[in-house]
Each structure stands twice: as structure tokens, then as C-alpha cells.
Amino acid sequence: MYDPLIESSPAPNQGYPSSYWAKSLDLIPKTNSLQTSVQADVAVIGAGYTGLSAAYHLQKHYAKKVVVVDANEAGWGCSGRNAGFVLPGTGRLSLLEMEDKWGVDSAKGIFHEFMTSIETVQGLIEQGNIDCDKTPGGYLKLAHRRAKVATLRTQAEKLNAQYGESVRFVNSKEVNRDFVNSANMYGGIYFDKCFGVNPLKLALGYLAMANEAGVTVFGNSPVVDWQQSGATHTLRTSHGQITADQVVIATNGYTGTNLHDIVKQRHFPVLSSIIVTRPLTEQELSSIQIRFGLMAMDTRRKKYYYRLLPDNRILFGGRGAITGQQANDPINKQRLSKGLEATFPILKDIPIEHFWSGWVSASYDKYPRLGASDDESIFYSMGYCGSGLAFSTLAGKRLAQRICEPEALPQLPFWQTPLPKFPFSSFRRLGLKAFYLLANIRD
Numbered sequence: 001m002y003d004p005l006i007e008s009s010p011a012p013n014q015g016y017p018s019s020y021w022a023k024s025l026d027l028i029p030k031t032n033s034l035q036t037s038v039q040a041d042v043a044v045i046g047a048g049y050t051g052l053s054a055a056y057h058l059q060k061h062y063a064k065k066v067v068v069v070d071a072n073e074a075g076w077g078c079s080g081r082n083a084g085f086v087l088p089g090t091g092r093l094s095l096l097e098m099e100d101k102w103g104v105d106s107a108k109g110i111f112h113e114f115m116t117s118i119e120t121v122q123g124l125i126e127q128g129n130i131d132c133d134k135t136p137g138g139y140l141k142l143a144h145r146r147a148k149v150a151t152l153r154t155q156a157e158k159l160n161a162q163y164g165e166s167v168r169f170v171n172s173k174e175v176n177r178d179f180v181n182s183a184n185m186y187g188g189i190y191f192d193k194c195f196g197v198n199p200l201k202l203a204l205g206y207l208a209m210a211n212e213a214g215v216t217v218f219g220n221s222p223v224v225d226w227q228q229s230g231a232t233h234t235l236r237t238s239h240g241q242i243t244a245d246q247v248v249i250a251t252n253g254y255t256g257t258n259l260h261d262i263v264k265q266r267h268f269p270v271l272s273s274i275i276v277t278r279p280l281t282e283q284e285l286s287s288i289q290i291r292f293g294l295m296a297m298d299t300r301r302k303k304y305y306y307r308l309l310p311d312n313r314i315l316f317g318g319r320g321a322i323t324g325q326q327a328n329d330p331i332n333k334q335r336l337s338k339g340l341e342a343t344f345p346i347l348k349d350i351p352i353e354h355f356w357s358g359w360v361s362a363s364y365d366k367y368p369r370l371g372a373s374d375d376e377s378i379f380y381s382m383g384y385c386g387s388g389l390a391f392s393t394l395a396g397k398r399l400a401q402r403i404c405e406p407e408a409l410p411q412l413p414f415w416q417t418p419l420p421k422f423p424f425s426s427f428r429r430l431g432l433k434a435f436y437l438l439a440n441i442r443d
Contacts, residue, residue, distance in 0.1 A: 003324030004269040004359060005429070008256040010071040012220035012238075020276040020315070020354040021080060021200035024133075029073060029204055031219035034240035038216070040067040042403065043235055043244035045259070047217055048079030049389065050381050051250030052206035053124075053396020060213040062404040067242050068215060069235065071222035075203030077254040081358030082389055083274060083305055083317050084199040085295050086121050087139055088114035088191060090384045090391035091367035095155050102413055104162070109412050111163055117390035118193060120397060121202075130205030132197040135310055137293020139194035140170075140179055143186045144298040152299070156189045167191050180296060181289040182343050188296075196295050196307055199389060206393075226260060231377065248399055249380035252392070253359035262373055266419040267383050268362040268428050271327055273320030275336045276354040277347070279312045287346040290314075304339050314347065316340045320357045322429055327357040360386035364420045370398055371418040379403060383419055 002010040012033070016022035031047075042058055044051045047070035058064040070076065088111070098107040125134060143149045156169035168190040170178065175185055207217060218237075225236040226247075235242045249260065253269045280288075290308045297305040306316040318336055321327050333355045341348045363369065363383030368391070370381045379402060381395040388395075398415055401408045409415045422428055 001324040001327040001357065002254070004254055004256050006257070006324070008258045009222040009224070010254060010256075012071055012222055014072050014076070016073065016076060016200070017081060017356045017358075018354070019081060019200070019274075019356040020309075020313070021198055023354070024198060025200065029207070031073060031217050034069060034218040034221040034237045034242070037241050037243070038067055039065075040242055040244040041065045042246045042248060043233065043242045044068040044248040044250055045223055045235070046070060046077070046250035046252070046254070047074035047207065047219065048077050048250065048252065049203060049206065049392040050252060050396045050399070051248065052203065052210050053393045054248050054250060054399040055215040055217075055396075056206065056210040056213050057397045057400035058403065059210070059215045062400060064404070066215045067244070068210070068217040069221045069223060069237060069242065070217070070219050071254075073219045074207040074217060075200050078252065078358045078360060079203040079392075080200035081274075081356060082199045082272075083295075083307065083315055084197045084202075084389070085139065085297075085305065085307070085387070086118055086195050086197060086390050087295075087387055088118055088194065088390070090114070090387050091363070092385050093366050094151075095158060106412065108163055109410060110414070111159075111165070113394070113410060113412060113414070114391070115165070115193070117394035120394045121390050124206065124209065124393065125202070128205050128209040130202060130208075132201040132205055133310055135196040135293040137196060137291060137295060137308070139191045140175070140188050140294060140296045141191075142175065142182075142188040142296055142298045144184060144300050146186045148299045149187045152187060152189050176289070179291050179294055181287070183345055184342070185298070194295060196293055223259065228377075231375075233377065246377050246379065246403060249378065249382070250396070250399075252382045252384060252388070253361035255361070255382065260378065262371065262378055263380055263382065263419070265421045265425040266363075268364075268422060269359040270362050270386070271320035271322070271324070271357050272317060272360050272386055273327070273332050273336060273355070273357040274315060274317040275333060275340065275352045276309070277314045277316075277340075278351045278353050280314065284346060284350075285312060288344050304343065306340075306343065313353075314340065314344070316343070332357070360384065360388075362386070364422050368395070368414060369417060369419040370395060370402055370415045372402065
């Protein structure tokens with residue numbers, strides 16, 4: 001599997017991974033590769049949520065001529081591999097940590113931005129009439145130990161009393177009665193405005209909207225060379241090139257080693273893996289009593305997350321291998337199967353019909369950024385830390401505003417400062433191994 005810390009770019013023409021999402025497509029899309037020289041106001045690298053959202057808003061609302069290139073097809077990266085959770089949040093900072101870091105007013109602004117990201121996804125689904133298997137059911141953040149309950153209760157109380165958000169704290173009895181009968185869960189917070197989607201269908205819906213707006217998208221066209229001369233950028237692929245005034249980097253966890261110095265050593269690609277079971281029987285569904293459409297995630301450092309899919313399968317995910325070479329090792333599938341069994345003992349030995357992995361982008365200080373070069377000709381958004389479906393869609397819109405209408409951007413840390421570099425970046429994976437070992441002990 002492609003490894004962003006080792007390779008400069010994914011190889012083209014790989015096709016979608018053998019995921020549940022790809023198998024659900026009636027028609028596999030095929031975009032043309034770049035074979036000529038083209039000009040654009042803005043070139044976008046990456047045809048995932050961030051890139052397609054940025055391209056759509058730039059072309060539709062600001063009349064920019066936009067060209068998008070991707071090393072493979074639209075949604076081939078994490079936009080088509082994630083679990084399809086449309087959630088209020090990104091990064092790994094808790095509400096209390098945000099208040100300590102930036103103050104209550106900024107924390108409130110950030111949470112409002114999180115809720116805006118959900119509304120942005122919902123709005124695009126409605127505008128584009130996107131058939132992405134949207135499934136209401138809400139999101140439940142669960143305490144996997146009793147010691148975690150007090151923090152979740154405090155967060156729920158704060159969101160209701162000070163942030164104007166209607167969320168519900170549920171104790172362990174209420175979890176089992178109203179949401180899901182899972183082992184070793186001690187209470188949690190329920191967010192009713194969240195929903196699930198087929199993430200690949202959503203990405204392809206964004207592609208259709210961008211195309212309809214006039215955006216040109218080239219697939220299977222990795223950037224192999226990037227030159228800047230004055231105010232002009234030239235991006236070369238194997239068989240063509242784009243000349244543009246401005247460039248947007250929207251590759252997030254799939255950003256390779258030498259794409260550009262502006263993003264070099266500023267993120268840490270980490271693998272997340274997912275399994276999907278066969279459809280559950282009526283007896284199995286009755287035993288686990290999971291609410292239709294429910295999405296859940298626990299408080300482990302190596303988080304488990306799961307949801308009931310529309311065809312009654314269980315999707316179950318968590319952290320994967322350390323390197324791309326290890327991504328498809330059966331041990332990673334077995335580890336998730338054991339996690340599924342620990343969560344739902346009745347599902348022990350249930351057949352697993354799908355298994356795949358994808359890269360998420362971790363930032364050094366646990367929250368993402370929209371950054372720009374000093375000459376305001378290169379822009380990026382990345383570092384979503386594994387929970388970026390909704391946020392990346394909004395980030396694409398914010399990128400368009402940053403380029404064309406910067407005064408419209410909310411004054412929030414996400415949009416105002418660059419990603420910091422990782423110190424001792426060559427030791428990132430050694431540190432990840434140590435973190436996983438410690439997390440296994442603590443969890």
C-alpha cells in the first residue's frame with residue numbers, strides 16, 4: 001500500500017480499494033487523465049472532500065477557472081475509505097483543552113464552526129441531490145471506563161448550558177436501553193444532529209457538482225514536478241501540465257514526501273482500518289439492540305468506532321498498521337475482529353466480508369490548519385486527525401474564501417496559523433509504536 005512517508009506520490013490507475021463502499025457503486029467512475037497543457041486561475045491537487053469542495057466553491061461562487069488533478073480517481077484516498085461519520089469536530093483537542101488553550105469565546109466559535117460543517121455537508125447533499133445513503137441515527141461518544149464518565153458528563157453539561165447545543169448525557173443503563181447493548185460501556189454523550197453516509201458516494205456527488213459548475217477534473221495524473229516562476233506555478237504530470245496563478249494542496253493524509261516545502265514534515269500520516277461484517281440476523285440484531293443508523297466511538301486512545309449500516313451489517317474500525325507495507329497484514333483484520341468481539345460478544349466469529357485501510361493526517365499540536373505561502377499563491381488545509389469528513393468539506397469552502405474573500409473567514413485558530421513542523425520528524429514512527437504500546441496498556 002502507498003506510504004506517504006516513503007513515496008512522493010501514489011501510483012496512478014490503482015482503482016478503488018476493495019471496500020464495502022466501492023462494492024456498493026453501480027458504476028465505477030472514470031475521469032480522463034491530463035494529456036495536454038492547460039491553464040487555470042487555481043490548480044487543486046487532490047480530488048477528495050477538501051479539494052472538490054474548494055474547487056466547487058471557487059468556480060461556482062467566485063467565477064474562478066479551476067482545474068483539479070488527482071493521482072487516482074476522485075475519492076480514492078481517505079474521502080472514499082472512511083467510516084462515513086458526519087460529526088461535529090476534528091483534531092484531538094477536547095472542549096476543555098480548547099478553552100484552556102484559546103479561551104471560552106474562541107472555544108465557542110470553534111464548536112459553532114464544527115456544527116456549521118455538518119450543515120455544510122447537509123446543504124451540499126440537498127443542493128446536488130446526492131444519493132449517498134444518508135442515514136439519520138445520531139452519534140454516541142462512549143466511556144470505555146468508569147473513570148471517563150465524569151469528563152463526558154461535564155462536557156455535555158457545558159455544551160447545553162454555555163454553548164447552546166442540545167446534547168444528551170446518557171448513563172450506562174440508558175445506553176443499553178435506548179442505544180446499544182455493548183459490553184463494558186459506562187455512559188456517554190449523544191449528539192442527535194449527526195448522520196451517516198456512504199463516504200465514497202458523497203465524494204462522487206461532490207465531483208458531479210464540481211463538474212456541473214464548470215470545474216475540470218483529471219484523474220490518474222499525479223504531480224511529478226512543481227515549479228514556480230514569479231507569480232506563475234507549473235505543475236507537471238506524466239503526460240501534461242497545468243499553469244496556474246494559485247495552487248491548493250488538498251491531499252491531507254496522502255500528501256507525499258516531496259510535494260512542496262510548505263507542507264513538508266507538517267503532518268504525520270497514520271493508518272486507520274475498517275472491517276464490515278455480513279448482514280446480521282434478526283436474532284443478532286435483537287441481541288445487540290443497536291439503534292438504526294447509530295454511530296458510536298469510544299474514549300480509548302486507540303479508538304474503536306462502529307455503526308449499523310442500512311443493510312444491517314456492522315462497520316467496525318480502529319487504528320491499523322504502522323507502515324503502508326504492513327497495511328494488509330491479516331493480523332490487523334484479526335485485531336479489529338477481536339475488538340468487535342469484545343464490544344459485542346454475541347458476534348464472536350461472525351464472518352468479515354470487507355477489510356480495508358486508509359491514511360489519516362495527524363498534526364503535531366492536535367488540530368488542523370488552513371495555511372498559505374507568504375506570497376498568497378499556495379494554500380493548504382490538512383491535519384484533520386481522523387475525523388475530517390464534515391470539517392474537510394467546510395475547509396474547502398473556507399479555502400475558497402481565503403483565496404477570494406479573506407475578510408469573510410471566521411477569526412479562529414484553524415484558519416489563522418500554519419501547521420507546525422514535527423520536531424525529530426524522522427522518529428515519528430518510532431514514537432507511534434511507543435504510543436500504541438502505552439495505549440494498549442492504559443486502555
